Amino acid sequence: MxxxxxxxxxxxxxxxxxxxxxxxxxxxxxxxxxxxxxxxxxxxxxxxxxxxxxxxxxxxxxKEQVFEAAVEVAFAPALSAQDALVDAPLDDVGERLARFIFGVWENPATRTPLLAIVRSALNNDTAAAVFRRLIASQLLRRIAGRLDVPDAELRAELAAAQLVGCAILRYVIKVEPLASADVEQIIARVAPVVQEHLTGP
Known part of the structure; x- marks a missing residue:
């Protein structure tokens, strides 16, 4: 009792x-x-x-740990869906990865906290380190682990740089005409480049 x-x-x-x-x-x-x-x-x-x-x-x-926890929570909805992305066939992983990244940015629920995270990371080394750790551990290493090449980590990082760079220009800096272009058009142009980084010669 x-x-x-x-x-x-x-x-x-x-x-x-x-x-x-x-x-x-x-x-x-x-x-x-x-x-x-x-x-x-x-x-x-x-x-x-x-x-x-x-x-x-x-x-x-x-404060760094508070920031890291806030980043993880902000990314949680997207990261919970990444298993299907990481385990997808390698011959179309470029398009899947592009859709995943731009999907996170296009979704208002994840875009607002993501903007805060990226802006902080662009202006502060500690925030940038937290952002890198999350991206590296949650996504890049898992994709690199599937690539049967000696430079797998570099390839995964180049693919991420392509996507993150485009996202920053479109959603943070808002460079035209990229900022107002149809997202499907962007994916169609960027996905083959990402695929080449990952699986090309």
Whole structure:
């Protein structure tokens, strides 16, 4: 009886902790989006979230770790669908990868936090390192692992550079006519280049 009661009392605390952690991450993404990595502090995130800064440190640690957690959450919907991409036949992986990357950018739900992440990464070495780690561990290494060539990692990185470069010019810098071009037209032109990087001679 006592054990049952204790378990019931424990559940709201765990749920509340989870809600608090999620709330801090949401606020952190908003802060990084509005001010960039360099101008955001753990104390500022805590103040905006209405919590003590010690609680932010408790859940995440340093500002870099808060940023990394925010990046992972922002990428979660896209990364959850990447298994099918990584395991796809290699003869059309260029188009699949292009559709995957541009699909993330075209989706308003993922584009807004992604813009915040990329802008921070462009202006700060620490934020850039976090972004590189995520891209490298979650996607590039898995694709490179399937390529039976000695320069597999370089090929995967060149493919990523092609796609990320196009995405930055289109969605962040907004260079015309790339910014307003039909996304299907962009995919049709970029996908063969990505495929060549990955599987070409």
């Amino acid at each position: 006592t054990g049952t009661t204790a378990r019931r009392r424990g559940r709201p605390r765990r749920e509340e902790a989870s809600d608090t952690r999620d709330h801090i991450l949401t606020v952190a993404r908003e802060e990084f989006s509005a001010h960039g990595y360099e101008k955001v502090s753990v104390r500022g995130i805590a103040k905006a979230a209405g919590v003590d800064s010690a609680l932010v440190h408790h859940y995440f640690g340093t």
